[in-house]
Amino acid sequence: MTSIKDLARHLDISIGTVSRALNNKTDVSQETKSKVLKAAAELGYVPNQAGRSLSKGKTNVIGFVLETDSEGMMQGDLFFIRVFDGMQSVLTKRGLNLVALLSPSNVEPEAYLQQIVARRFTDALVLSSIHRNDARINFLNQQGMPFATLGRSLVDGGQPWLDLDFDGVVEDAIARLTQKGHRTIALALPRNDLNLRHIMIESYRKNIAKAGLQLDEDLMIRISPGDRAGVTLVHQLINMPQKPTAVIYSDHILPFGIYRGLADLGLTPGVDLSLIGVGTRLAAFLTPDLTYYRFNLFDLGVRIAEALLTIMDDPTAAEGRPVVRESVPFTFIEGQSIADLT
Amino acid sequence: MTSIKDLARHLDISIGTVSRALNNKTDVSQETKSKVLKAAAELGYVPNQAGRSLSKGKTNVIGFVLETDSEGMMQGDLFFIRVFDGMQSVLTKRGLNLVALLSPSNVEPEAYLQQIVARRFTDALVLSSIHRNDARINFLNQQGMPFATLGRSLVDGGQPWLDLDFDGVVEDAIARLTQKGHRTIALALPRNDLNLRHIMIESYRKNIAKAGLQLDEDLMIRISPGDRAGVTLVHQLINMPQKPTAVIYSDHILPFGIYRGLADLGLTPGVDLSLIGVGTRLAAFLTPDLTYYRFNLFDLGVRIAEALLTIMDDPTAAEGRPVVRESVPFTFIEGQSIADLT
Structure with missing residues (x-):
């Protein structure tokens, strides 16, 4: 991987000049800029955020893992979009981006998650469609990836969870x-x-x-x-x-x-x-x-985002201090779909 | 940012050994592995894909930009999930991941896109909710980010598009x-x-x-x-x-x-x-x-993914060679919701 340092050495000019040229500052001559950009292209310098995130170890991305099982999807869709809205309302204030990670139906959920984690694609994850024995929970725990779950499991990873009652x-x-x-x-x-x-x-x-x-x-x-x-x-x-x-x-x-x-x-x-x-x-x-x-569901999104931020801000929260683990209450809506047989 | 080279220098062992230790190879002793992992943790080495993607300039991620406007979302949700299924069926075969990028309703669509592009988060994008005059099209063109649109605009970026008829x-x-x-x-x-x-x-x-x-x-x-x-x-x-x-x-x-x-x-x-x-x-x-x-909609997803792969495989396709630009035909379903007044 080519760094600004490599470019400077290659061109025999200062790192500061290379940086200012790459950022198109006015105090660098057009000739130098062209030279730097040409060398950057030749040596494969990519001035991207990936480099910055690497140094800080942060992506500012929160991933919501969604299983795109076409069978069940009639169920999940309308449901999750409202949850996303709620999450966004909390995360954008913190400069965090929410992305939906679409776990393909032909890939094992754990294998998909391994890929996501290996790539350090996100700072934290929210898992949905939680299974009775969900191997993903132990996996994320071992990887030290902060996460919360929408639903609980017999497998306890000490993670925050919210569940509908x-x-x-x-x-x-x-x-x-x-x-x-x-x-x-x-x-x-x-x-x-x-x-x-x-x-x-x-x-x-x-x-x-x-x-x-x-x-x-x-x-x-x-x-x-x-x-x-x-x-x-x-x-x-x-x-x-x-x-x-x-x-x-x-x-x-x-x-x-x-x-x-x-x-x-x-x-x-x-x-x-x-x-x-x-x-x-x-x-x-x-x-x-x-x-x-x-x-x-909007409120559910707000609360899962807040629960996640708590453990991201303080990774030790899960060790000893209480994490959010709540059943979200329902509201009863009276209709006419129940017959009175008495 | 700590590199493998830094770790090797710090531990006074070869780069190859450090690399093999980090990758948990069997020809490295457990003792060395522990030493390397300890140093990696102390010096803040992050063995992530961001480094690899930086060197290759690839993320293997395709982003689908979705506007989470809670007003209109009743519309989009069920709709897009089927499109995602279709896209995934093509993209996973190529080792590409699909993510839904949820453009928050309180951020300008162009500003959100600038952020995504600046971070080099994806290799390519699909835009939806295309407006009559969509500034995002020119922006992505200028940035050299391969993209396709679900819908067309008066703004022509030479990109592939598919539209429902x-x-x-x-x-x-x-x-x-x-x-x-x-x-x-x-x-x-x-x-x-x-x-x-x-x-x-x-x-x-x-x-x-x-x-x-x-x-x-x-x-x-x-x-x-x-x-x-x-x-x-x-x-x-x-x-x-x-x-x-x-x-x-x-x-x-x-x-x-x-x-x-x-x-x-x-x-x-x-x-x-x-x-x-x-x-x-x-x-x-x-x-x-x-x-x-x-x-x-599944087929629509398949076709938009294929159109995108065409220009990703050959970035010059847009310059001269025909790109996919089609109206997707409908199927008429006869029901009973039209009265015969004749």
């Missing part, structure tokens, strides 16, 4: 449904091994028991892949021997398929099947009104 | 609507100065004239900000002195608001108001079936 969603939903006389309540689960899936299962078992209902494992249904998941789910539910009167879910796109699936059969949401789960801004478009749980 | 959408929509007896056809326009907006206006004027209809400027309506744009639009339309029987649009989220707005008034899409425009996978959730134009 899916446990609370399932608990509140079961309480509301049983209060309205529902006794056969289905649970629609994410397909992959996200930690969220396990949280939902645990909460479902616990709260079905608490409500004095018999646990029926068949009511925990893994949703099918693709856009028609909600439509398929409707068919699954209405064909069960013990037909559920309600379904709880975590995927904010799913109710659109459920509404569509019901409409195709001449059935009405909140009458023929009750549904309640996590919703986003899109929920407001459904008729009849969806009953759902909303999270403030 | 919005001209064709408006033309086909007006033809279909007039054939079914519609004479008062509204056009819903994006709020900001995107080039797309101008393409739609031009196509509307041309094809309204071609259909032998009187041009009414009031029928070109700029959609209101926020999620309720579609709902608001319904109210605007039904309160016009010359009530339009149909509306054409480019925003794939808008029909959800229109359906909702009509439902609130007890009106039916395709009966009380006809609608046709650009749709995505979400369109399949609407009842009654939406009549819409679909673009293959």
